[in-house]
Amino acid sequence: MSRTFCSSVITKPTETTPSSPVEQSPSASASEHAVANVVEGNLKSRTWDDHRLTADQLQFRSLASDFAENELLPFAAQWDEQKHFPVEVFRKAAKLGFGGIFCGHDVGGSSLTRADGAVIFEALAYADVSTTAYLTIHNMCASLIERFGTEEQRQEFLPELTSMELLSSYCLTEPNSGSDAASLQTTAKRKEGSTDYVLNGEKAFISGGGVSDVYLVMARTGEPGPKGISCFLVEKDTKGLSFGRQEDKLGWRSQPTSSVILEDVKVPERNLIGKEGEGFTIAMSALDGGRINIATCSVGGAQFCVDAAQGYVSSRKQFGKAIIDFQNTQFKLADMLTSVQASRFMVANAATALDSKSPWASASAAMAKRFATDECYLVANDALQLHGGYGYLKDYAVERYVRDLRVHTILEGTNEIMRVVMARHMIKSQI
Numbered sequence: 001m002s003r004t005f006c007s008s009v010i011t012k013p014t015e016t017t018p019s020s021p022v023e024q025s026p027s028a029s030a031s032e033h034a035v036a037n038v039v040e041g042n043l044k045s046r047t048w049d050d051h052r053l054t055a056d057q058l059q060f061r062s063l064a065s066d067f068a069e070n071e072l073l074p075f076a077a078q079w080d081e082q083k084h085f086p087v088e089v090f091r092k093a094a095k096l097g098f099g100g101i102f103c104g105h106d107v108g109g110s111s112l113t114r115a116d117g118a119v120i121f122e123a124l125a126y127a128d129v130s131t132t133a134y135l136t137i138h139n140m141c142a143s144l145i146e147r148f149g150t151e152e153q154r155q156e157f158l159p160e161l162t163s164m165e166l167l168s169s170y171c172l173t174e175p176n177s178g179s180d181a182a183s184l185q186t187t188a189k190r191k192e193g194s195t196d197y198v199l200n201g202e203k204a205f206i207s208g209g210g211v212s213d214v215y216l217v218m219a220r221t222g223e224p225g226p227k228g229i230s231c232f233l234v235e236k237d238t239k240g241l242s243f244g245r246q247e248d249k250l251g252w253r254s255q256p257t258s259s260v261i262l263e264d265v266k267v268p269e270r271n272l273i274g275k276e277g278e279g280f281t282i283a284m285s286a287l288d289g290g291r292i293n294i295a296t297c298s299v300g301g302a303q304f305c306v307d308a309a310q311g312y313v314s315s316r317k318q319f320g321k322a323i324i325d326f327q328n329t330q331f332k333l334a335d336m337l338t339s340v341q342a343s344r345f346m347v348a349n350a351a352t353a354l355d356s357k358s359p360w361a362s363a364s365a366a367m368a369k370r371f372a373t374d375e376c377y378l379v380a381n382d383a384l385q386l387h388g389g390y391g392y393l394k395d396y397a398v399e400r401y402v403r404d405l406r407v408h409t410i411l412e413g414t415n416e417i418m419r420v421v422m423a424r425h426m427i428k429s430q431i
């Protein structure tokens, strides 16, 4: 069935001047140029999945691939090196509809499905995992407001979030509450004689922290445990909100991460998302989509690594022949691609489960996240190995992919916690 989608998604960007990634790359070496050329070819001609994608999805992928090739790939290495957060590029992405993929047209969103989103995020992550991963978090926040916000909240915040004039962050983790998220200690207490809440506490590891304009903060309004948690929208300029130092990270360097500190932060009742006590359910529900998004970033990054490794071993000669002519290398590449494709199917299955509101959706998202992020990290590591010593150098892009993919097994719930989610579901359903 053909759907109507945001016209901005199918309108090609007029402000973008397509040019070779090689020409635009500020710091690319000759070897990186070679990789960029291989990648350029593959971005345009990937056919592995065509048979299962809808006509609309093929169009979204083409649009996202063009954007990735022109706006992300040429600059990704420099952003990583300089820890540059490319806010202007996000706004260009938003012009294509990528800032509010799961939000309604009436607030500037693209009103697409999770399965559509996976196709878009994979194509973008192929060029730059870290930058795309922040885009997925922003989309998770926007879709949280879309789903759980009041009509007033939707109309007040979403138009500027979908255009990415405003950026957003998701604040669940605390210094003493990571995997055991329901034990969070940030408090939100009603101000005496007022309908306002006063928030106190600290959130740790917040992606976009210090730069984002809107913070979705889970805080305790009631009893210990998940039922006492509520979700608040806190605006950046609110008195009492401050940020820790920017964390220096192994990967995900094109996006900031910091703690978010709340000291007597007054939040009006109208910024409570959902009802009091619903915050944990809202946070976990948002993470179902977030886990699919992160898994899809792993798939995109790993596909790049397969293509880059194939390109490299095709031209690199040892013992008088190209390394790809050794059967061991061919088997390795075949296994790598199999892992990527299996991960892609798991993600697509989880996205469809979420779209169809299947009772298996949360468990499927956890399963896909666990599998895809583990497998795709190993694929990136294998790609580095196939580059030999050169893979360890920043001249070649694979080392950045290894660093960026590593954190996907940790955040949005560690892969151990994904197993906890799945096991609980299995026991409950007596599978």
Ligand SMILES: Cc1cc2nc3c(=O)[nH]c(=O)nc-3n(C[C@H](O)[C@H](O)[C@H](O)COP(=O)(O)OP(=O)(O)OC[C@H]3O[C@@H](n4cnc5c(N)ncnc54)[C@H](O)[C@@H]3O)c2cc1C
Pocket: 137, 169, 170, 171, 172, 173, 177, 178, 179, 180, 204, 205, 206, 207, 208, 249, 252, 257, 407, 410, 411, 412, 413, 414, 415, 416, 417, 420
């Ligand atoms: C770069 C980065 C960005 C992030 N962005 C965000 C963000 O935007 N918003 C946000 O809210 N959070 C964010 N996080 C936080 C992330 O979600 C947490 O780091 C993660 O949930 C794990 O929590 P923890 O680090 O406290 O580890 P811990 O919970 O202390 O876990 C340590 C180890 O123990 C294991 N473990 C814990 N409990 C169990 C158990 N029951 N069974 C078996 N093993 C267990 C874990 O799997 C892990 O291996 C980010 C983290 C990073 C690194």
